[in-house]
Amino acid sequence: MSAPQQPHSPADVSTTADLVAALARGDGTVRIVCHDGSRFVPLAHQPRNGSDPKPWAEYDGDTGVVVRRHASTDVIQIPVTEIAEIVDDQRVDRSVLNRLRAAGIACTPVHDHGTYAHITFQDGGYVNWSGTTRHGIDVSNQHPIADHGSLGCDYHTENASALPEDPDAEFATGDYETDSAALVAYLTALADRHGRTT
Incomplete structure (x- = not known):
């Protein structure tokens, strides 16, 4: 090059x-x-x-x-x-995955080479989370932080009483530092409530 x-x-x-x-x-x-x-x-x-x-x-x-x-x-x-x-070490998922792992939360990139990520909890519930670019391209954790638009996740469980108040949370200030910190806090709170898996 x-x-x-x-x-x-x-x-x-x-x-x-x-x-x-x-x-x-x-x-x-x-x-x-x-x-x-x-x-x-x-x-x-x-x-x-x-x-x-x-x-x-x-x-x-x-x-x-x-x-x-x-x-x-x-x-x-x-x-x-x-x-x-x-873009390899500037992808939107990198810092989120690292912080979740540091908190003892197993998070697996899945679907089409890792365009979104998946967390399973001990009670059987699970969350998928992904990023959206500033151009509105959805379900991708592979774009660089520079193109960040929002981060979001959806929680699934067969136990309706286990659903959080907002099972489909979105963090969309457009500032990656703010949105990624909010996503990590949200997912950590879910893990505290529903149990971490390794």
Whole structure:
């Protein structure tokens, strides 16, 4: 793969607005990344306010926490044909799976190479959870955190009295750190109530 080049003059630098517009079209033409010296890391556009000088968030793929932020002049546009080379450790499921495992909750990626995940509890109930991209592509845990739109899950059991108040929970602020933390807390509470399995 030939490395994409940073623009060499201010006139060549795409503005944040240009990059956001390209993503919002959903036409699959560019992905916004930074380069950490060994790989390209997908970035999420999540400004903290309208005049944020660094609106691009880079996430830790293991924890879901923002590790640093970037200005539009720090970032690179690359064609989507190179997606497969940059997303493996930035998938939406990685940090969720790691946190559930740390809490002693067994979670198995299933269906079509792991596009959603499955948890079974001791009382026989189970949950499926998955992510949705900012473009509305559903039932996929394989897209990068940068494309996060929401996380959701549905709880199933033959015992109606065991159903939680909201068996079909959705966490859809669009901020991955917030949504992934809420999903982990929800699933952990279910595991506390219905029993962990290994």
